[in-house]
Every structure is written in C-alpha cells, then in structure tokens.
Amino acid sequence: MQKLFWLVMASLVGVSAMAQATAKEDYEVRAKELPSIQASGFTGGGPSNQFPRIKGLYNGLIMPYEFTAEYSGFFEITVDSDRDFRGRMIVGDRSYPLRGRFTTQGLAGIDIYRRDWDDCHCFYELRHIWSIDLQLNAGTDEIEGIADNVRHGYTTSLFGYRGHGTPDGLSIDEGRYTMRLPGSADSAVAPGGEGYGVVKVTSRSKVRMVGKLADGTAYSRGATVSTNGWWPFYLPLSEGRGALIGWLRFALHYDGDVAGDLYWVKPRLDSRKYYPNGFSGNVAAIGSRYTIPSSSSLALNWTSGVFYTEGGNLVAPAANNITLLPGGKLSDGGGDITNLKYKFSRGTGVFSGKFMHPDTGRMVSFAGILDQFQAVGGGYFTGVDQTGLVRLQASP
C-alpha cells in the first residue's frame, strides 16, 4: 500500500510536470558549445564592438548543396547590439524558432529540440531536430551557416544579408515593379506560359510580390531587401515538397531593374489538372519599374502590335493584330484568335481576359503583366492540360 502511495505521488508529480510542459512551446532552443575559432576582423566587445553597427534584420535562403525542395526554405533573424538574435526559419513549409547569442567573434551555435511523444506514445520527450551553426561575416553584412537535421540525417546551408533598415536611410529601390517569370517549351522543366508578379518596395526596404505562376497558382510573398539590393525569394509549394526559390537583385540589369534565377520544383500529383507529372527547372525572372499610366497616356511605348500565343495545346502559334490605347486599353484588329476579351489594371500593370482556343473552340482565360522596360507584355493562357505563352509586343 505504501508503495502504491508513492507511485501515485510520483504520478501526481508527473501530471504537474506535464502541465508545465504543455504550457511551453513545442520547441526548445539551446545554445551549444562552439569550437574556439578566431574569426579575423571581428570583435563584439570593447571599443571596436561591431554589433551596434551591424545589428538589424537579416534574411536569407536555406538550400542544400544539391537542391531538394523539402530541405530548402527561408530564415529571418533580428540581431541586436547585445549580440542576441531571434527569429525563425522555414524549411519545407515548417517553421522553427531561432534564438541565441553570437560570440564576440560573430559565431553562434544552437540545438533545436521538439517536444514530442516517443515511438510507443508512452512518454513525452525532447527530440533533437536541428543542430545549427551561424556566422556573421565581418564588414560584409553577410550571415551564413550550416544546419544539420539530426532527425532525418541531412545537411543544408543558410546564407543571407542584413536588410536595409532605418539607420541606412530611405531605400533607393522604393517603388512599384512588374516581374515576369518566363516558362519553358519543355514541360518537364516549366510550364509554357509566363508567370508574373506585382512588386512593391517600401521606403524601409520591405518587398512584397503578389502574382500568378504560369501554372495558374496564385501566390504572395514578403521579405526585406538587403543593403546591397539582394532579395531572398522563397515560395513553398505543395506543402513544402515543391518550391520557387532563389535570389533576385535590384540593380541596373541590361534588360530590367530587378532580375535573378529562381528554381521551380513542382512535385508529381496525379489529380492536378495542369502538369500532373510535375516539373523542375530554372526560371530567369526579370522585372522593371512600373509607372502607372494616366487615363490619357500609353502603358507601353507603342500603339500597333501583336497579341501572340503559342503552346498550351495549340497546334500552331496564333496571333492577332492589336492597337494599344491610352490608359492601357486594347483594340483587337483580328487574326487567328476570336472572341478576344481584354482588361487591364492600371494600378498593377496586370492584364487578363479570355479568348476562344483556336483548336478546342472553348473560351480560355489568360493573364499577364506589362514590362515597361522591354515594352512587352508577358503571361499565360490555360490550355487543356498545359498553359501557353501570351505575348503583347510591338509590330515588327
């Protein structure tokens, strides 16, 4: 009986401990011991302490050496002048807390544990998930690191920059942009149409993009542009099994004002209408500043042009003559395509509409965006099981 009493008492202690545990978060982050590395050019203490100067919000991408969507993602941390950092990382659509303190050498090591039931669902325990090493690189505004997923046995890397912040003054990249995400003629690499994005950069270098991918997926993402114009873009797809990920840069490119290569992976899904086999490949994203046209001015610098389509289950390319009118409106001059309905949003630069598919006889939707730097419009239309390219361009 006495033993039983102690057993019950132990149980009650267990209940108390568990109540305490359930009041805490699912993850526990612990600092780990770091090897004594003498990083050159870095000190976090004394009169040359760099942390008050390099504090700020860092964001970047997480990618393994050999790209795998599930092991990729995005991270964002705020570093303060006391060398503390806090934030999170998203890997394969799952979010994990990041917090700790950098050494005076700009190094930090953390272990992330998750509270979980054991395999027999008998005991609630801490499971070691991640072991992460981070390093701030002196004088570069860079942060990099290695993340070992202890649970699933893979390693991925982190790289990012300090975001342009209030101490850096107003952002030179502030403004509206339109972005085109060109596709591929090979449906194993990317859809045939062009995706698009409406981009806004604020005076504090917050960057936001909303748009549609060339397979019809609507998306939106936000991040912070770095002090040197880099924008880490990460869009998880298919619950983290797919992604659109890569670095874009605001700078004067020969063909636009912002550009970069994005890697797009869409896994196989038999029930999906478009591209059920999935695809993977590079998208050479290109964008330019966008000036909202007035109701009496042209959206592009030409009036006579062509509405051109190809791919998307079309037997052959089809085109119509068009005239661009003030305010972004369009007049259909006729051609291969019938029942062309077109509308334009002056505020965003997005155009959309419908036309009759020349081969199937069905009305299909199209959408895209104007690129004022290259004076073209690019978008996609929905075919039977593929999307095709829509292009608005000046007459040759």
Added chain:
Amino acid sequence: MQIRPGIIIAVIAVFAVLFGGRHLGLFGGKPKEVAVETTPVETRPAPIEIEPSVPRTADRTPTPAAKLPPTASVPAQLTVQPPVAPEDPNAKIADWEQRIDDVLTGQEDEALKAKKLLDVFDRLPEDGQVEAAQHISNLLPDEQYAELGKRLKDPKTPEAVLEVLMTDVLNRPNQLKLDTLFEVARTPNHPKGEEARDVLEVFLDDVDWDAVKSSGNWEPVRTEKDKWLKANPDQE
C-alpha cells in the same frame, strides 16, 4: 521526460479502487488506530513586508533603498518598502527596448511572447511598435493571427507598422490573407487600402473592380473571395 496522461489516469484510478476498497474493508481488517500529532493552525499571518501607499508623515519619506533598522519597538522582520506607484496602463513605455527584450528572453512559449508584446503594443512609441511588429510576425502562429490582424485592419496604426504587417500577411495562408485584406481594402481611408485591393485583384479574376469602385458595394468581392477560397483550400 513526462508520463502520458492516460497512464497517470489509469494509475490514479487503480489507486482510487484500492483506497476505496480498503475503506470498504475489502483488503483485510480494520485499520489500526494510530495517534496523530496535529499542529495547531496559525491564525496570525506571518510577518509581512509593509508597503504603505503613502508616507505616513511628512518628515518620513522613505528612500528607494530604505529599510528600517531593527529596534526594540520594531520587530526585526518588519521592513518598510517605498511606495510603488502603480503603472499607468495607458502611459507610453519609455524603456521600450528593454521591455521588448524582457518579453523575448522569457521562458514561455513563442505564442505567449507574441501575446505579451501585443498587450503592450499600443503603449510603445512608433519605433518600438515597428520592432515589436517584426517580432510578433515571427512569433505568432497562424491560429492566433486575429489579434495581429486587428492592427493591420486599423487605419490609425502608424504606416511604418502597417508596412511590417502587410509584408507579414502576404506570407500567411490564403484564408487569413484574403479575409484580412478584404477588410483592409474596404475600410475607408485605410493607408493600405489600395495595396490590399491590388492583391485581391490579382487573386480574384471575376470581380468587376470598376463597379466596386463606383458603387462602394463590396459584396461581390466577398462572394468571389469565398468562392476562390473554397476552390483553393490552403492544403493541397
């Protein structure tokens, strides 16, 4: 390591059966009578620290560190603490960086930290709100987004804070995002109203936006939004 609740409940249930059975005499004879020593209940409160709300006399103003030395007339345990002015719940927090830091270094879960930051949010100066908003954005799970969404929907929220919140909401699931932006877009004179409408415009193809602008009737947008969300649930 903790024990699963089911096991604990089972153990307690067994104990209850044994204990009840023992009282009912199921496990042997009567329990032996034992002498039980009882401790008299102390009715007096233990010596306490006295925290007067105001100094008792004009010539006896306690200093912050003041503690009366033990004397013959004053018990040694009795200490006098200075009056502590209650914090004005509406006053701006001057040392906001420290306050945010205190919350972030706490041991509670991330969502609770976010809630604590939201609790003091309105008392932070604008710079503090911007920083707090950035932390809340990282800490607050989607299931508890409503509290943060209120700030985004409020046209009086400082624009620098709205910038952080707009960036945050675009990374949230479609249901949260579109529902919140719908409210922002239809709020008159909201600084982010136009941008919210632009986002909705990209997502919702079949809305006649010119008609919405001219009539001010947002019901067709609501209908189209709900239709879109039904056709495009957040889980694929």
